[in-house]
Amino acid sequence: MSGLYQAQRAMRAMRGAAMQRGVIAILDIGTTKIACLVLRLDGPAARRETDALGPMAGQSRFRVIGAATTRSRGVRFGEIAAMPEAERAIRTALQAAQKMAQARVDHVIACFSGGGPRSYGLVGEVALDGAQVGESDIARVLAACDTPDYGSGRDVLHAQPVNFALDHRAGLSDPRGQTGNHLACDMHMMTVETATIHNLLHCIKRCDLELAGLASSAYAAGISALVEDEQELGAACIDMGGGATGISIFIKKHMIYGDSVRLGGEHVTSDIAKGLQVPAATAERIKTFYGGVMATGMDDRETIEIGADSGDWEKDRRTVSRAELIGIMRPRVEEILEEVRARLDAAGFDHLPSRQIVLTGGASQIPGLDGLAARILGQQVRLGRPLRVQGLPQAATGPAFSGAVGLSLFAAHPQDEWWDFEMPSDRYPARSLKRAVKWFRDNW
Amino acid sequence: MRPLGATAHRPGPRRRDPAPSRLAYRLHRLWLTPLVRRLVRVGLPAGALALLAWAVFADADRRAAIAAPVDALVESIRQRPEFMIGRLEITGASDVVERAVRARGPDPLPASSFDVNLDALREEIEALDAVASAELQLRGAGVLAVRITERRPAILWRSTEGLSMLDRGGHRIARVTRRAARPDLPVIAGAGADAHVGEALALIETARPLADRLRGLTRMGERRWDVVLDGGQRIMLPAEAPERALERVIALDQARDLLDRAVEAVDMRNPARPTVRMAGPAVAELRRIRQLERGESGR
Numbered sequence: 001m002s003g004l005y006q007a008q009r010a011m012r013a014m015r016g017a018a019m020q021r022g023v024i025a026i027l028d029i030g031t032t033k034i035a036c037l038v039l040r041l042d043g044p045a046a047r048r049e050t051d052a053l054g055p056m057a058g059q060s061r062f063r064v065i066g067a068a069t070t071r072s073r074g075v076r077f078g079e080i081a082a083m084p085e086a087e088r089a090i091r092t093a094l095q096a097a098q099k100m101a102q103a104r105v106d107h108v109i110a111c112f113s114g115g116g117p118r119s120y121g122l123v124g125e126v127a128l129d130g131a132q133v134g135e136s137d138i139a140r141v142l143a144a145c146d147t148p149d150y151g152s153g154r155d156v157l158h159a160q161p162v163n164f165a166l167d168h169r170a171g172l173s174d175p176r177g178q179t180g181n182h183l184a185c186d187m188h189m190m191t192v193e194t195a196t197i198h199n200l201l202h203c204i205k206r207c208d209l210e211l212a213g214l215a216s217s218a219y220a221a222g223i224s225a226l227v228e229d230e231q232e233l234g235a236a237c238i239d240m241g242g243g244a245t246g247i248s249i250f251i252k253k254h255m256i257y258g259d260s261v262r263l264g265g266e267h268v269t270s271d272i273a274k275g276l277q278v279p280a281a282t283a284e285r286i287k288t289f290y291g292g293v294m295a296t297g298m299d300d301r302e303t304i305e306i307g308a309d310s311g312d313w314e315k316d317r318r319t320v321s322r323a324e325l326i327g328i329m330r331p332r333v334e335e336i337l338e339e340v341r342a343r344l345d346a347a348g349f350d351h352l353p354s355r356q357i358v359l360t361g362g363a364s365q366i367p368g369l370d371g372l373a374a375r376i377l378g379q380q381v382r383l384g385r386p387l388r389v390q391g392l393p394q395a396a397t398g399p400a401f402s403g404a405v406g407l408s409l410f411a412a413h414p415q416d417e418w419w420d421f422e423m424p425s426d427r428y429p430a431r432s433l434k435r436a437v438k439w440f441r442d443n444w
Numbered sequence: 445m446r447p448l449g450a451t452a453h454r455p456g457p458r459r460r461d462p463a464p465s466r467l468a469y470r471l472h473r474l475w476l477t478p479l480v481r482r483l484v485r486v487g488l489p490a491g492a493l494a495l496l497a498w499a500v501f502a503d504a505d506r507r508a509a510i511a512a513p514v515d516a517l518v519e520s521i522r523q524r525p526e527f528m529i530g531r532l533e534i535t536g537a538s539d540v541v542e543r544a545v546r547a548r549g550p551d552p553l554p555a556s557s558f559d560v561n562l563d564a565l566r567e568e569i570e571a572l573d574a575v576a577s578a579e580l581q582l583r584g585a586g587v588l589a590v591r592i593t594e595r596r597p598a599i600l601w602r603s604t605e606g607l608s609m610l611d612r613g614g615h616r617i618a619r620v621t622r623r624a625a626r627p628d629l630p631v632i633a634g635a636g637a638d639a640h641v642g643e644a645l646a647l648i649e650t651a652r653p654l655a656d657r658l659r660g661l662t663r664m665g666e667r668r669w670d671v672v673l674d675g676g677q678r679i680m681l682p683a684e685a686p687e688r689a690l691e692r693v694i695a696l697d698q699a700r701d702l703l704d705r706a707v708e709a710v711d712m713r714n715p716a717r718p719t720v721r722m723a724g725p726a727v728a729e730l731r732r733i734r735q736l737e738r739g740e741s742g743r
Contacts, residue, residue: 092463104477104478
């Protein structure tokens with residue numbers, strides 16, 4: 001885990017360099033679109049009081065100065081499938097955003113939904129013998145968390161301390177400065193497949209950029225789509241993307257569970273294409289214009305011109321009623337939601353005090369989805385749109401951009417992760433130097 | 445039926461790939477680099493301009509070809525009749541001074557007023573001994589008017605360098621060859637006399653009762669005055685308040701005819717003890733009379 005620690009620390013250092021330069025790019029690599037925002041960081045912001053451990057990574061105000069989206073290519077299920085295609089798509093988005101920002105960007109923070117994220121809750125405890133808790137103690141307790149065997153070929157994407165307990169007082173967000181005998185910590189760790197990260201790294205390197213951070217898009221969408229009290233009291237954010245649906249559960253302003261279902265809006269589109277025998281582009285257009293999941297009597301009478309370019313008059317003049325379209329879409333959406341339901345059940349979402357569910361992402365714009373989701377997921381369902389951030393163009397304020405906006409918040413106000421703390425000194429080679437200094441101080 | 449218009453109004457082959465090539469992407473990024481941008485936008489045009497200017501002006505002939513019309517234009521404006529000085533009009537100067545001023549004026553005379561530095565010319569004219577001040581004015585019709593205020597001769601000064609005329613301030617005006625050339629002016633002599641002309645004039649005014657006998661004043665030791673009368677008589681005045689001493693001598697003369705007697709010098713240098721130096725024969729005569737008074741026979 002030490003190599004990963006170093007890699008993540010290197011990314012944090014890169015983020016520091018980007019903050020110094022003042023410009024950073026946000027790249028949301030999705031299955032249907034690739035969104036790129038260019039942020040201008042305006043120096044340190046006032047510290048948010050409710051932050052867990054306080055800003056260890058440095059925080060900043062920001063303003064969006066460039067935004068661009070492009071149709072995604074070479075990405076399937078939120079993972080890069082065809083490298084040159086994906087690289088070209090990333091380049092298109094980046095160039096357009098740079099052109100709008102009129103600034104050259106060298107550092108990028110990326111998020112993706114694929115890679116099969118898995119969540120682990122870790123517990124660690126150390127003895128303190130009555131001393132004040134310092135940063136080194138926190139690093140010690142984080143290092144003491146017993147890492148599960150998450151398998152080879154997987155890497156840690158997030159490792160965030162969620163909760164601290166000092167002696168018998170649990171639920172501390174920042175134990176520094178307090179005294180106790182026994183410090184325990186809960187940490188949430190998320191792993192993804194190494195190959196996904198490597199592919200992404202390679203693509204970004206081919207675009208002459210430095211990676212300054214990585215995040216899961218479920219986490220990013222949760223940051224921007226959940227309002228503060230939902231994050232505090234417990235809520236799940238369902239980010240319904242094109243190729244994958246991300247699930248993140250938040251409580252006490254921390255993500256405690258993240259997962260993704262490899263189903264999304266593109267499956268709905270392909271169902272329509274297959275069912276109506278139309279090309280995927282036409283199916284996408286029909287879905288966005290006429291799609292829905294709740295059929296009414298009116299929908300039987302509303303006919304949709306499907307059209308085609310085959311030359312056969314009968315085929316080119318086909319029509320279909322909206323009820324038929326809904327009949328194609330609804331089972332697939334139900335399947336996605338049921339899959340989400342299964343994941344939430346597995347995570348124990350039922351035990352949370354507040355069971356708010358927020359639907360966001362591009363596929364959440366299907367009319368009537370909130371009613372359907374309420375039947376499957378539970379009563380407290382709402383549609384979420386991303387937080388409003390300064391300078392974001394109107395076109396990029398829809399639910400499809402909650403991942404990108406959340407990632408900008410992540411770039412500007414990152415939560416503390418394990419690698420923001422110094423490695424404990426007994427794992428550190430510099431300890432001999434410390435010992436030498438101590439010897440000098442004792443003897444002279 | 446296949447729609448005919450679908451392909452008809454598509455002008456060219458549709459570009460399939462909106463992605464920039466790697467080279468285009470890199471060039472775009474390079475162009476967005478502030479340093480490169482500034483270099484291309486400012487540095488390149490400036491460099492090109494500098495190169496062009498250097499290429500044009502490197503050749504001496506071309507430089508001359510560019511400079512010649514400019515010079516000709518400037519010269520043609522300078523030589524316009526409105527700016528020419530044709531005549532020097534001198535007022536308030538004697539013939540000698542006028543000749544000297546003309547010699548210093550612009551020469552040859554139809555000259556451009558751009559070439560004449562009036563301030564320098566005025567200073568040059570005022571440097572003449574006989575000129576107290578000069579006013580120069582460019583009038584229309586090509587006239588340079590010079591109004592000169594001459595110094596007034598007040599006294600003659602005989603020094604080791606000869607006889608010269610001074611004004612009231614002691615400034616030298618001109619050299620005089622003979623005393624007889626200006627019989628109306630009093631004479632002073634001695635080193636440092638020129639610095640005290642005002643004092644000398646006041647003394648001469650005081651000595652008006654003796655005017656017919658007065659020969660002049662002599663500055664002694666750059667400190668005090670001697671009044672020289674005809675026949676070599678002197679009145680030696682103190683350094684302080686010489687006029688009062690002179691008035692006492694004049695009063696004595698008017699009462700007792702002091703100066704008509706055989707007196708060589710009246711010494712007033714110590715005002716508390718005026719002394720009379722008698723001529724040699726007079727002293728012998730006085731001794732003889734005293735001996736007679738004492739009842740002694742002569743020698």
